[in-house]
Amino acid sequence: MTVNGEFNHDMRRVPTGEFMTPSRKTNGVGVQAEDTKICVVMVGLPARGKSLIAQKVVRYLHWLSIKAKTFNVGQYRRTNTPNPSADFFDTSNSEGERLRRAAAEAAVNDMCKWFAEGQGLIAILDATNSTKKRRRWIQERCDAEGIETLFVESKCDDEDIIMSNILEVKTTSPDYVGQDPESAAQDFRNRIRNYERVYQTIDEDEFDLTYVKLIDVGKHVIINQIQDYLQSRVVYYLMNLHIRPRSIWLSRHGESQYNLNGKIGGDAELSERGEMYARALPGLVKQSVGDSRKLTVWTSTLRRTIATARFLEFEKLEWKALDELDSGVCDGLTYAEIEERYPDDFKQRDEDKYNYRYLGGESYRDVVIRLEPIIMELERSENILIVTHQAILRCIYAYFMNVPQERSPWMEVPLHTLIKLTPKAYSTQEERLKADIPAVSTFREKGSSAKHQEAA
Amino acid sequence: MDTLLTADVAANSPRFRRRSSTFEDAIHDLPLRESMAPAQLYSTESGRLFHSGRIVIATVGLPARGKTHISVAVARYLRWLGVKTHVFHLGDYRRATVGPGKDVPDDYFFINASPSSVLLRNKILKKCREDIYHFLEHENGQIAIYDAVNAISAGRRSLAKEFAKHNIQTLFIESQCNDERIIEENVRSVKISSPDYAGWSDEDAIKDYLARISSRIPHFETMEEPELHWIKLINAGERVVVNNCAFGYLSQRIVFYLLNLHIKSRRTYFARAGTTKEENAYKADASLSPEGVDYAKKMSDTLIRHREYERQAIIDQGGPDNALKPLTVWTSTRRRTVETSNYLASLGYRVRQRSQMSQMNPGVCEKMSEHRIRLEYPEEVAKHEADPYHHRYPRAESYHDLAVRLEPIILELEREQNDLLIIAHESVLRVLYGYLMACNATDIPKLEFPRDEILEIIPASYNNEAKRIHIPDLPNNMIPGSPQDLQIPVPPSGTTSPLGSLGSPNTTGASTPATGYQTPQPLLIRKTHVDPSS
Numbered sequence: 002m003t004v005n006g007e008f009n010h011d012m013r014r015v016p017t018g019e020f021m022t023p024s025r026k027t028n029g030v031g032v033q034a035e036d037t038k039i040c041v042v043m044v045g046l047p048a049r050g051k052s053l054i055a056q057k058v059v060r061y062l063h064w065l066s067i068k069a070k071t072f073n074v075g076q077y078r079r080t081n082t083p084n085p086s087a088d089f090f091d092t093s094n095s096e097g098e099r100l101r102r103a104a105a106e107a108a109v110n111d112m113c114k115w116f117a118e119g120q121g122l123i124a125i126l127d128a129t130n131s132t133k134k135r136r137r138w139i140q141e142r143c144d145a146e147g148i149e150t151l152f153v154e155s156k157c158d159d160e161d162i163i164m165s166n167i168l169e170v171k172t173t174s175p176d177y178v179g180q181d182p183e184s185a186a187q188d189f190r191n192r193i194r195n196y197e198r199v200y201q202t203i204d205e206d207e208f209d210l211t212y213v214k215l216i217d218v219g220k221h222v223i224i225n226q227i228q229d230y231l232q233s234r235v236v237y238y239l240m241n242l243h244i245r246p247r248s249i250w251l252s253r254h255g256e257s258q259y260n261l262n263g264k265i266g267g268d269a270e271l272s273e274r275g276e277m278y279a280r281a282l283p284g285l286v287k288q289s290v291g292d293s294r295k296l297t298v299w300t301s302t303l304r305r306t307i308a309t310a311r312f313l314e315f316e317k318l319e320w321k322a323l324d325e326l327d328s329g330v331c332d333g334l335t336y337a338e339i340e341e342r343y344p345d346d347f348k349q350r351d352e353d354k355y356n357y358r359y360l361g362g363e364s365y366r367d368v369v370i371r372l373e374p375i376i377m378e379l380e381r382s383e384n385i386l387i388v389t390h391q392a393i394l395r396c397i398y399a400y401f402m403n404v405p406q407e408r409s410p411w412m413e414v415p416l417h418t419l420i421k422l423t424p425k426a427y428s429t430q431e432e433r434l435k436a437d438i439p440a441v442s443t444f445r446e447k448g449s450s451a452k453h454q455e456a457a
Numbered sequence: 458m459d460t461l462l463t464a465d466v467a468a469n470s471p472r473f474r475r476r477s478s479t480f481e482d483a484i485h486d487l488p489l490r491e492s493m494a495p496a497q498l499y500s501t502e503s504g505r506l507f508h509s510g511r512i513v514i515a516t517v518g519l520p521a522r523g524k525t526h527i528s529v530a531v532a533r534y535l536r537w538l539g540v541k542t543h544v545f546h547l548g549d550y551r552r553a554t555v556g557p558g559k560d561v562p563d564d565y566f567f568i569n570a571s572p573s574s575v576l577l578r579n580k581i582l583k584k585c586r587e588d589i590y591h592f593l594e595h596e597n598g599q600i601a602i603y604d605a606v607n608a609i610s611a612g613r614r615s616l617a618k619e620f621a622k623h624n625i626q627t628l629f630i631e632s633q634c635n636d637e638r639i640i641e642e643n644v645r646s647v648k649i650s651s652p653d654y655a656g657w658s659d660e661d662a663i664k665d666y667l668a669r670i671s672s673r674i675p676h677f678e679t680m681e682e683p684e685l686h687w688i689k690l691i692n693a694g695e696r697v698v699v700n701n702c703a704f705g706y707l708s709q710r711i712v713f714y715l716l717n718l719h720i721k722s723r724r725t726y727f728a729r730a731g732t733t734k735e736e737n738a739y740k741a742d743a744s745l746s747p748e749g750v751d752y753a754k755k756m757s758d759t760l761i762r763h764r765e766y767e768r769q770a771i772i773d774q775g776g777p778d779n780a781l782k783p784l785t786v787w788t789s790t791r792r793r794t795v796e797t798s799n800y801l802a803s804l805g806y807r808v809r810q811r812s813q814m815s816q817m818n819p820g821v822c823e824k825m826s827e828h829r830i831r832l833e834y835p836e837e838v839a840k841h842e843a844d845p846y847h848h849r850y851p852r853a854e855s856y857h858d859l860a861v862r863l864e865p866i867i868l869e870l871e872r873e874q875n876d877l878l879i880i881a882h883e884s885v886l887r888v889l890y891g892y893l894m895a896c897n898a899t900d901i902p903k904l905e906f907p908r909d910e911i912l913e914i915i916p917a918s919y920n921n922e923a924k925r926i927h928i929p930d931l932p933n934n935m936i937p938g939s940p941q942d943l944q945i946p947v948p949p950s951g952t953t954s955p956l957g958s959l960g961s962p963n964t965t966g967a968s969t970p971a972t973g974y975q976t977p978q979p980l981l982i983r984k985t986h987v988d989p990s991s
Contacts, residue, residue, distance in 0.1 A: 208696075219703050220700075220701060220703065221698075221699070221700050221701070222697075222698070222699040222700075222702075222712075223696065223697070223698050223699075224696065224697040224698075224699070224712075224716060225695070225696045225697075226695060226696065227694075227697075227716050229872070230717060230865065230868060230869050230872055233713060233716040233717050233868070233872075234713075236713075236716060237709065237712070237713035237716070240699070240703070240709050240712060240713075241709055243703065321857075322861075330821075370862070371861065371862075378706065381706060381709065
């Protein structure tokens, strides 16, 4: 992109990694990238939710287009010792000690290599890292490579939380594949006991480290020596996480007049069938919720979502950030009209739908940036029902279900369907409930400009 | 004995309602009419963001620990987010009660104070608390910041209990310092400027001030109470301890903000980008014209001269030789701003590009004359004039959109320790200025940043101050806003001259139908110029 003053399609593309690294592609003036590299080092006994935190942080960062990766020391160790017994983790077992140390070194080496190759900004070192000596070694190693360290300790003495984590682990951990769950749980408890003997919590001796210590799932938090904005952002995210059980319900608005005509965008009223969906929604929600839990309803500020939610007897909140993707000059056009008037654009959008920004409008990437406060708020909240629009739903869904950027803009999210998402420790469960009210399909396959596609 | 004397001005006016103008920091004003705040995402009928109730934030800490600075900074951020917030400085009430020039009795802060001191103390506290209740219960206030010492644990517990009776949650923010240098620095920059210490050497004044604190407030208990909600900042944010704060959206948000806040004083300068070869094309991302390059040099030279002049002034007043902090430059990723910084970069100043700082997207109005916009979008123009802050032209961004997009920049702005020059488009400068000076959202689109001025914002713990620095010898045609500004926001009809029509005093009030509160005079105040060349 060298032309000035003349329109060039590249100009509309938002470069990748935009969030914290102003990309070199935005202009020809040689942008200095912010070269912050952060290694998030997990600290804590087994069954304290370290892997859960690591997994969530990576998912959140990916969603924001910040390249992040987890390096799980357990996985390195498993290549040599696939199903170790608790004895392996006894510190007096020198062979076990040696192998565990080797696994940590291999993980750190790979991580440094990953950074050196410019692959990402944030790595997460998922291991117990339970001694001061081990932590100092990691910090010095990272320091030498110009990588910042952020230690995240999860400390928890609440027996209920630990037990539920143990139950989760014994059923999902690769260490216990094919073993009797009862004896697995027993062995796991012994393993924890071995760690407890040498475990040192982060304390005053480590005053110079950058760390966050989460005690009893965020009830008490100590944050030390935060160095930059990105670190503060990760800490903010961690503080918003909770583990209380809850679900999130997602629905598109009822079918609109624009949907009927195959037009995109706009601020149209509901169609007759859309109106029927609005009336059916309270029953549908009741069926899906199952009990008398109180939900909070979030809508966009556009008529069709407000009208769809209006019969729900819960507290309601209108968010500007939940408004549909702004399709710029194409607002109010059908896909066929877009193809006719802006043939190049139409093609461009198909090639990279996530990054394509409508002429004067938004891209999916832009939408994700404006949805970030919504996600933070969702992490913090309990039971929420969101009534919003196709593109917005795709982005929120992608966050919870970890859908990659190449796929998320192409996901089919049918009208008149209630989606229930229930986050669990290692994945999110999904249920779909269809209202028995017909609607047009607004899904458009790559390359197609058909007004309505037959639902598959 | 604490906070700046300027606080007296506020304290003596009833209920702290001052009229502000846009070149004054309005952080201590209560907005006279309800309007959306700069970065507010939604609104409710009660005016409160309903997923978090009413909260009193009470500060805890000895004098000279930056409590007032933290109170004001948190209020600034919360208001920006649309949370109706007001700061109640107990010191203001103390001064207003004992009268000008007088001080409270020596045993005022003692646990075993004399009955007369206790009575005085209770009288002052009562007045302040009444105002807090009034604000939260009758003025739709959501957060009251109670800026006081709150030194004793038992007192804090009963404070929280009392507020709880009114269904108000209490969140304590303690500022603790065990680094003597931070305390001394704070005393130097905030406390000893008072007339009490005229003629004293800095060192003696600091010593005297600290001795007065320890003799007058001999008892202080740091926060340990497990059942209370508190945030403890140790050594200006070096460490932050958060206890029992997962109860609300706002408390987490405040922690996030505090993680980026520091209490060191530094300056912020705003400058426009130079003119380009393709002045009115948003999408073109054009390079600077030769005049633009010339502007960049003159602007930079003016700034460097001005900073040298200020440094000398501080040294003349007996300040330290290293009075100025290093200067960092932020630009957007648009060519014109980056190229405007090139001259400074060649002199060795550090330049950072920030993608969020690109200008407001003008949408369909790009390259259109005002006349044509009026002709083609009469309805949009009418909507725009009714609410220039929130209105979007078709496919354009509103100022509100821009403010939400700039939030990470606001936090990084707080984090930055060096002096900072921001070179950006006028729309971005308006929004950032609106944050730093607590402008009303409705005033933000009218702020004016002519190209022949650099704006300097000098922070102080009680309020920020803005100053304009004139850039001499610029060609006249460069000084008015860029052509884009002449189109968006559209000036009120009937204004014939396109130049200077924006933001200039609008006597008819045509552009702000919500009357009753007019910005008296926008920023173009020549007499506030500092001309470093003179």
